[in-house]
Amino acid sequence: MRPPIARKRFGQNFLVDQQIITDFVDLLAVQRDDLLVEIGPGLGALTGPLLRRLDHLHVVEIDRDIIIWLLQAYTSEKLTVHAGDALAFAFGELADAAGTGLRVVGNLPYNISTPLLFHLAGFGNCVRDMHFMLQKEVVERMVAVPGSGEFGRLSVMLQYRFVMHRLLDVPPEAFDPVPKVHSAIVRLIPRPAAALSAIDAPLFARLVSTAFAQRRKMLRNSLRGLVDDSLLAVLGISPACRAEDLSVDDYIRLANSLKTACYSKAADLTSTVEA
Numbered sequence: 001m002r003p004p005i006a007r008k009r010f011g012q013n014f015l016v017d018q019q020i021i022t023d024f025v026d027l028l029a030v031q032r033d034d035l036l037v038e039i040g041p042g043l044g045a046l047t048g049p050l051l052r053r054l055d056h057l058h059v060v061e062i063d064r065d066i067i068i069w070l071l072q073a074y075t076s077e078k079l080t081v082h083a084g085d086a087l088a089f090a091f092g093e094l095a096d097a098a099g100t101g102l103r104v105v106g107n108l109p110y111n112i113s114t115p116l117l118f119h120l121a122g123f124g125n126c127v128r129d130m131h132f133m134l135q136k137e138v139v140e141r142m143v144a145v146p147g148s149g150e151f152g153r154l155s156v157m158l159q160y161r162f163v164m165h166r167l168l169d170v171p172p173e174a175f176d177p178v179p180k181v182h183s184a185i186v187r188l189i190p191r192p193a194a195a196l197s198a199i200d201a202p203l204f205a206r207l208v209s210t211a212f213a214q215r216r217k218m219l220r221n222s223l224r225g226l227v228d229d230s231l232l233a234v235l236g237i238s239p240a241c242r243a244e245d246l247s248v249d250d251y252i253r254l255a256n257s258l259k260t261a262c263y264s265k266a267a268d269l270t271s272t273v274e275a
Contacts, residue, residue, distance in 0.1 A: 015045040015107050015133065017174035024185060025049045027167055028105060028131055035098050039086045039106030039116070042066060044073060046105065051078050058094065060086045087112060087119050095126035102126055107133040110179070114138065114154060124161050124190035131167075131187050139166050139184040151244045153212040157205065159248050161196065162188040197252055204255040211243040211251075218242060231257055 015021060024046060030036060032055050041047045041059040043066070051057055051074065060082045061067050067083050082089060086106075095102045104127060108116060113134050120130065134142075143164050144150035158164065170183040198204035207226065214222040220229055220239035229239045235253055237246065246254075 013107075013110070013175040013177060013179045014042045015174060016176045017170075020168075020170055020174045021045050021049060023168060024131070024133065025053070027185065027187070028103070030054055030103070034103050035095070035100050036103045036105060037091065037094065039104065040109060041070060042107065044070065046107065047074070047079070050105075056080065058082060060084065060089050062086070086116055091120070091123045092126050095123075101128040103128050104130040105132070110135050110138075110181070117142075117154070117158060121158060121161050125193060127190055129187060129189050130162075131185065133170065133183055133185050136169060136182040136184040139186045142186060146247045146250075147245055149244070152215065153208055156208045156212075156248050156251055158188070160191075160198070160204075160252070162190055164188050197256070199256045200259045203259055204251065207255045207258065208251055211246070215243045219246075227254065227258060231261065 015024075028036075028050075030050065030053050032053065034054060035058075036050065036054060037058045037060060038046060038050065039060050041061055047057065047059060047070070056078060058080045059070065061070065062083070062085050064083075067081055070079065070081050091102055091104070102123070104120065113132075117132075117138075120127070138154075141150045141152055141154050142158050143166050144152070144155045165187045166184055167187055168185040170185065172178045172180070172182060174183070207223075210226055211219065211222055218240050219227070219232060219237070219242065222243060231254075232239050235250070235257060237250060237254065
């Protein structure tokens, strides 16, 4: 069977530069018994080199033509193909069944990289590390520092859950078809559960999302109805600051204080009713 061609609707750009492939695989430093999942294997640019270093590899692929090609190219003893969308894949179930932590790798499609990163953030408790090839602009946003133009919701939510390192920049010519953007490889290592200090994770996420929804506005305006100036003042945060001026720790402190304030109001209301 002839190798499938890249499909625009899946955002496919196949990695073809052999030196980049070698460098990427070397960065992983895999052990033979690692439980490794590759997202979007495509034509096996990483799959083949990884299988030479692993006892077994799991891949998640949505393209039916590529699935057929993979099943013909590799034996089931070496490769397990999970047919479906990575955005719906239960990474936790695979880790639970194996009784060990997952390592995740992939040359992620540009068109789903951000939602996929948010999806994967929910599996930090069962993942050892993740290595991804992404659009360079996305990687810059992931590792951005407060006060920079790149610092945003993605930065805060991922830096809260992961320690991240930008490892290698990759030129467009390393792919076929050649994309219009540069790429980069990034490593994500989950922070231990004890380090995730947000009391109410959904409230933390809502706060960050609300702040950056109108990032050019001052906090007193972007967070109006959720946080008042007095709470910001108690935390030493100027209401005139903008969303990108706050650090991850600032958002944690603000969310926790907001949660505590809600508890206090609820307790006061209960006392009033009982009286």
